[in-house]
Amino acid sequence: MPVPYGGGELNAQSSAEPVVIDTVDYHTAGEPFRIVSRGLPVIAGDTVAERRAIALGAGGTATAPRPGPLDDIRRLLTHEPRGHGGMYGGFVVPPDDNEAHLGVLFWHKDGYSTACGHGTIALGAWAVESGLVAAPADGPARVYIDxxxxxxxxxxxxxxxxxxxVTFRNVPTGIAARKIPVATSRGLVRVDLAHSGACYASVSATSLGLAVTPERLPEITAIGREIRAALADEPATRHPDDPRLSGVYGVILHEELPATLAGPNQRNVTVFADGQIDRSPCGSGTSARLALLADSGLLGPxxxxxxxxIIGTVFTGKVVAAHPAGVITEVTGTARRTGEHRFILDADDTLGTGFLL
Known part of the structure; x- marks a missing residue:
């Protein structure tokens, strides 16, 4: 099955023809992932990283992209009435070379991210279930994604x-800093930083007087945004090799649960982008937690x-190898298809690409 990489412009405002976008939707441990399978404009760039930079546009940022046909589609699919503020998804694009099966640009309501573990899990399931990647009836199949x-x-x-x-094997995860003091409205807290495809700040929810429960979500969201803003100029948030991966993407608030026979047990919630909440345990964020726990001696080989x-779904994870840049981690979870959709933007729809409340 060939992967449709584009074709057509988002121009409903200047044409009587509606814009049509086809998606296949999954959820990974409760977090949505909307895969755009048809209707994309051609996306310039030789690599996935270049395409993301082009998607952001000159002068645009990860959470404030420049307007354009591609970003119109992102807004169309994340804004109401076709999406919602918690929507997440990806544009399927060509891989960097023929050693991978596909590439992807990850997006959410605020812009474009550099990594997404739950999305990688969903894409693996989709690639096999759609027939893009051959798989045995019994046993594993490997899907390589740029x-x-x-x-x-x-x-x-x-x-x-x-x-x-599906098991997600991540890029190397490296620890950037430990116990950075951050002044918050709830007092001084100590924050750990790790780069695991994106930069994550980890902080004990208990140290903030919080529990990781849905009832505390407004407070969790507020403090997550506060900590992210406080770390905006922190040198350790800069990626050592690629400035495009710099800056805190997510703030992980975690709490201890009784250990299992296999090892540590934690509950977490990740506040990412501009106050968006990960419903899953966060795939790339789990990589960050694994590296930090191993470094602390709390996670053995x-x-x-x-x-x-925060909704009770579970990922399991482990450190599988050392790496010059840190450690290699694997995170396992489940992804289930929730629907196939054909979204339409009618030329006469005055709401255009929609709205957020």
């Missing part, structure tokens, strides 16, 4: 012709982290 932060792997586990789970989300 993302803005590098090449990642989705190992799709199969049994009796069905996908049972044979241990497995049970990582629970």
């Amino acid at each position: 993302v803005p932060s590098g090449r990642v792997t989705a190992i799709v586990h199969r049994r009796a012709g069905r996908t049972t789970s 044979d241990d497995e982290l049970r990582h629970e989300s």
